[in-house]
Each structure stands twice: as C-alpha cells, then as structure tokens.
Amino acid sequence: MASSKKKKPSEKAIETAILTYLNYLPQCFAWKNNSTGIYDPSRGCYRRNRNKFVINGVADILGLYHGRLLAIEVKRDRAARVSNEQHDFLKKVQDLGGIAGICCSVDDARELIKTSGGKHVSNIEGISE
Template identity: 35%
Template sequence: MSNTPESKVLRACLKFLEDMGFYAWRNGVGAIQIRPGQFYRFGKPGSSDILGVLPGGKVLAVECKADKGRLSDIQKEFLKAVESLGGVVVVARSTKDIEKILCERGYLKTGILNFGE
C-alpha cells in the first residue's frame, strides 16, 4: 500500500475496525496486465475501500478519502445502493468518522475512545 494521505486514512480505519473487533477487510478494485494489451480486472468498480459485516449481518461499506478527496459518481452510486438495501455506509476522512456513525447506529458506545489518526 502506498503512503498517500488516502492510504494513511485507509490503514488507520482498518486498524480501528480490527481493534474494535469488527469483521472488515480491504476491498481491492483494479486491473493487472497479464500480457501485452490484455488485462485481468478484479473487484466491482466503485465499491468501497473497506467492506465488512456488522453484528446482525448488516454490510459495512467505508470509502476512505483524504481531506480534500471527493467521491466519484460511481462511488456515490455504490454507497447509495448499499444504504438503500439497509447497509451502513461511511465516508471516512479519519477514524472519527467511522466511530461517529457506528455510535449513532448503536454498534459502539459513545466516547469509548479517542482513537488516534
């Protein structure tokens, strides 16, 4: 994983979810060249950086962004689809964004920690 501001947010969010005992993983989307002019594509375009399953079976979709990062239209569509089907979505610029949503939804107790960035 690179060392961009967005990748730092992603690593911090994955660690936060792991430390809190949630079942979540890095969701890769992209393509690799397998021979000249031929690519193998993987993942669903627009799907979130982190996916997981919350207690009770709800899907968690976390899109990690740097401070000034913006969602693409396809990312917005993915998050809207997950939310419309009852999933929990977060656009995370820090772990505090995940903590806030999970507290609001009753998956964490408010103020249980002041998690570092």
C-alpha cells in the same frame, strides 16, 4: 524555520488506521477491497475485468458489523471528489439497510459506527461529487 502546516496522512495510512480500529471492535470484521485491475506487462498497463458482475465504485473498505454490511469509501480530505459510481454504491448499501459512509479519519469511522443503530446510516450527502 519549520513549516507550521501539518502534512495530511496518505489515503493508505487513513485506510490502515480505520481497518485497525474496525477490526478491534467486537462483532466487526473488515477488510481492504482491492479494485485495481490486473497488470498486463505485455501492454504495460492495467486491464479491466469485463465480467458483468464486477461492480465499479465498490468502497475501499468492506466488512460486517453486527451482521450488517459495512462499506466505507476513504478519502484524504472532505474536498476529495467522490465518483458517481462510488456514490451510487454507497447509496445502494444504505438503501438495502447497510452502513455506508465516506471517512477521512478514524474519528469519522467511529462516528459512522456510533450512529449505526438506525436502519439507514450514511454520511454520503454533502460530499463533493
């Protein structure tokens, strides 16, 4: 008997779907922000960049929407943990007039964009930290 539970898409699949949607919009330019360290084969691990201008917690998706910074942290579901650094980054973008939010689907991204007419747009409150 087949399972009635629908498998949730991976975070990567959600990112791809959101990026496809965003880059279809007029006046929107969005990209995936890679924040993984550089792999060091001699150590067998990823090294962190120690540059003082490298920021921890930068959102998964960055972009411009009608000239405003867009920052979206992608999570697989609403119960996923958002790090303090991720929350602080989104809050800073929001406080400086950008569009910032946590999205678990294209519908979340669509809603974030739809409500972006005001100065401060965010859905970062109420997400697990």
